[in-house]
Amino acid sequence: MTLAEFFSCSLLAFGAPLVMFSLTVANDPVRIIIMIAAAFGWLLSFLLSSLVWYAVVPLRSYLAFGMVFAVIFQEGFRYGMYLLLRKTEEGLKEISENHNIGSNKLEMAYVSGLGFGTMSGAFALVNVLADSVGPGTLGLHSGTEYFFVTSAAMTLCMILLNTFWSVIFFSGFDEKNYxxxxxxxxxxxxxxxLSLLNSRELYAATILPSYIVLLITAYVAFRSAGGSTAKLVQSFSSRS
Incomplete structure (x- = not known):
């Protein structure tokens, strides 16, 4: 049972991002480099926010304090990735076998966002997955049986949000649409x-609004990338 829980939660959290990576990133070495660089940027932001949290001793027990600085540093490094990629576009075209890699400026935003989100998801869920293997499971005598699946669902949400956020973020600075x-x-x-509500086991109050934000963000990212209903229908009809 514990192994089934482990694999189901792993696939729920990382199944869609793995497919996205396989179809859109894995076949291009430059995209892989960009994704790894973005993941490393997220790690640096996590390190800096951890140092701030550790340095301010009186506020260590307040999760909200650490969360605020984590978001600030993550968005700071997202902006750093934007500046880095915009300055290295021509160089990336030269070293890449795919010389059209910079033709769509938001392509690199998508790749860096996927790297950001994947590293964020890995840090958020790896310890939870390790505990899900056993021995035993939650919900028999204490805790709730929804903890693992909720954690996996929120991890998926954050990975996709980080991907879409980067597309919107880069588009906003390119268009000066703040x-x-x-x-x-x-x-x-x-x-x-919202994730702070998980400590009170208010999972519905966390997941539902988060996925509503995900849908809105996905739509904004889709429009920012030049998408339209006609193009979406055409892409599906051409494959059928």
Whole structure:
């Protein structure tokens, strides 16, 4: 039972991102490099926020304090990735076998966002997955049986959100549309704040609003990337 729980939660959290990586990133070495660089950027933001949390001793017991600085540093490094990729576009075209890699400026935003989200998801869920293997499971005498599946669902949500956030974030700075940038930062704070409710086992109050934000963010990212209903229908009809 514990192994079934482990694999089901793993696939729920990382199944869709793995497919996205396989179909859109794995066949291009430059995209892999960008994704790894973005993942490393997320690690650095996590390190800095951890140092701030550790340094301010009186507030260590308040999760909200650490969450605020985590979001600030993550968005700071997202902006750093934006600057880095915009300055290295021409160089990436030269070293890549795919010389069209920079033709769509938001392509690299998508790849870096996927790297950001994947590393975030790995850190969020790896210890939970390790505990899910056993011995025993939650919900028999204490705790709730929904903890593992809720953690996996929120991990998937954050991976996809980080991917879409990067597309919107890069688009916002390219177009000087700071409403998009504001949406990314504020929705990041909002969803991260909702996750604090998990300590009270208010999982529905966390998951439902988070996935509503995910749907809105996905739509904004889709439109920012130049998507339209006609193009979406055409892409599906051409494959059928």
């Amino acid at each position: 409403l998009k940038v504001g949406w990314v930062v504020l929705s990041h704070f909002f969803v991260s704040g």
